[in-house]
Amino acid sequence: MPHSPQLKPHQFQAQTPPDQYSAFADNFDLSLLPQESAPAPIPTTVFQYNAPQIKVECAWESQNQQQQQQQPYPRSTHRLIPPPAYPHSAYPSPQSSPLQSEFAAYGFGRLGGSYDSLSSPSPSLEAASIKQELHILPPSPPESNCETPSPRSACGESIKAEPFDADIESLIDLNSLLQQQSLQSGQPNLPDTKPDHQLLRECLEDTSFQKRHNLKPLALESFIGGLAEVRGDFEPVISLALEHAKREADAICAELQISQDPNGWSPAQVHAWLRSTLAQFRLPPVADLELQFCEDGAALTLLSEEEFVRRLPESGSTLHAQLEIWKMAYADQPGHQQQSDLWPASYAMPNLDLDYNEDSEDEEDMDAEAVVTPLSSSFTSTPTATPTSGAAPTAKRSNGGRTGGGGGSHIHLWQFLKELLASPQVNGTAIRWIDRSKGIFKIEDSVRVAKLWGRRKNRPAMNYDKLSRSIRQYYKKGIMKKTERSQRLVYQFCHPYSQ
DNA sequence: AACTAGGACGCAT
DNA sequence: ATGCGTCCTAGTT
Numbered sequence: 025m026p027h028s029p030q031l032k033p034h035q036f037q038a039q040t041p042p043d044q045y046s047a048f049a050d051n052f053d054l055s056l057l058p059q060e061s062a063p064a065p066i067p068t069t070v071f072q073y074n075a076p077q078i079k080v081e082c083a084w085e086s087q088n089q090q091q092q093q094q095q096p097y098p099r100s101t102h103r104l105i106p107p108p109a110y111p112h113s114a115y116p117s118p119q120s121s122p123l124q125s126e127f128a129a130y131g132f133g134r135l136g137g138s139y140d141s142l143s144s145p146s147p148s149l150e151a152a153s154i155k156q157e158l159h160i161l162p163p164s165p166p167e168s169n170c171e172t173p174s175p176r177s178a179c180g181e182s183i184k185a186e187p188f189d190a191d192i193e194s195l196i197d198l199n200s201l202l203q204q205q206s207l208q209s210g211q212p213n214l215p216d217t218k219p220d221h222q223l224l225r226e227c228l229e230d231t232s233f234q235k236r237h238n239l240k241p242l243a244l245e246s247f248i249g250g251l252a253e254v255r256g257d258f259e260p261v262i263s264l265a266l267e268h269a270k271r272e273a274d275a276i277c278a279e280l281q282i283s284q285d286p287n288g289w290s291p292a293q294v295h296a297w298l299r300s301t302l303a304q305f306r307l308p309p310v311a312d313l314e315l316q317f318c319e320d321g322a323a324l325t326l327l328s329e330e331e332f333v334r335r336l337p338e339s340g341s342t343l344h345a346q347l348e349i350w351k352m353a354y355a356d357q358p359g360h361q362q363q364s365d366l367w368p369a370s371y372a373m374p375n376l377d378l379d380y381n382e383d384s385e386d387e388e389d390m391d392a393e394a395v396v397t398p399l400s401s402s403f404t405s406t407p408t409a410t411p412t413s414g415a416a417p418t419a420k421r422s423n424g425g426r427t428g429g430g431g432g433s434h435i436h437l438w439q440f441l442k443e444l445l446a447s448p449q450v451n452g453t454a455i456r457w458i459d460r461s462k463g464i465f466k467i468e469d470s471v472r473v474a475k476l477w478g479r480r481k482n483r484p485a486m487n488y489d490k491l492s493r494s495i496r497q498y499y500k501k502g503i504m505k506k507t508e509r510s511q512r513l514v515y516q517f518c519h520p521y522s523q
Numbered sequence: 524a525a526c527t528a529g530g531a532c533g534c535a536t
Numbered sequence: 537a538t539g540c541g542t543c544c545t546a547g548t549t
Binding site for chain 1: 525526527528529536
């Protein structure tokens, strides 16, 4: 399946088409441009984040204009909070994903051809409706430009305008404009000349339209994470992506004669899948794959991305991302009871502050999950540990109602915590790094973390008191240490364990 | 009340 | 032996 997308939690956060703008912006360090500025000859609005944001903003604006009487938009909620004055580095997490470029390369376009094709019928803010609304936008004054000559157009041939834009935007070809300017000024149109830089800078920095129309640029994160009602609108996109992934998975399953559920793979099947995926993405073959990955499928699915990368620096991220897709595709199958906290949309929206619905996560749910989908029958992130065979259910002394069905897993608490820290799409904001380089993290939701731990270990009676007791045992063992300035719920990994 | 700290003990591996 | 779940007491925030 040569067209498989590179999806991983923080890549997938771009529900929208690959963030070509940020890719563009990354390639244009404005600080390197000459500082001279002149009145913008071509007033353009360039939002710092990406084109889809622009579209959304415009759509909302237009909707506000068009439907003020009929159905006033809840501006207070939809009005987006502008990110602080940029630069880009102000938004490290989505932009700094090591696989961002991969994502851009494999992109959504490879899933279904275009963002449009992935935008299935969905309510308010999907691409189609946005497009429609853009059509009914009142003509912009000549100096304003809602259609935003996106940097894509400025990038000429290297970055092409998406179909999404093509039919709704009168794209301004900055190249031709530059040419015109050069002709007017009698200068040859040399690339990287000062005037070009000037113009480019002006185009990028101009926010006159923004101000004029009281528009605010939108940070994708706030867009997705802050608006619950918007979140749902992306689900069709994810569903289609999953369908695609499923089809591909089916084909590979048939070819390799393996189950579509990675949890059911034997170590040999794990190797087969890894090899197949390496080949699929034209990644260098790994000679000692069997040595590197002794896990069975269940254990493999629980390895963190970091662990994948540690073992295979070159291809670990891709393999991990691909495995995540398989897990999602399988979890999404009818009849498969998926984890409540791994629903596809949330998976797709990293750093999303999941609205934990404790009601839906009551004991009944947890018990059902424990029986139907034990999260782990074996796990280790260390190559030396071995997967376990299924342990018999135990009737434990005062075990607080530990249910049968596997007897927990071999994952260590510190590994689990790191896994949570590395997977915000699963744990939301229940636990987060305070200072990753120092291994300092904070448990923001002790109940939640304890619950997750108890679920993982099949210990329904787990609570934070017990979890923290285990953490404290790590002090003696040198796995964790007390932080310099003692803070509640803040812990610190000792050096080797924080890596 | 929630959390921290740590002793003691038992069970599973 | 090790890891950790469980229960406990005492102190701190």
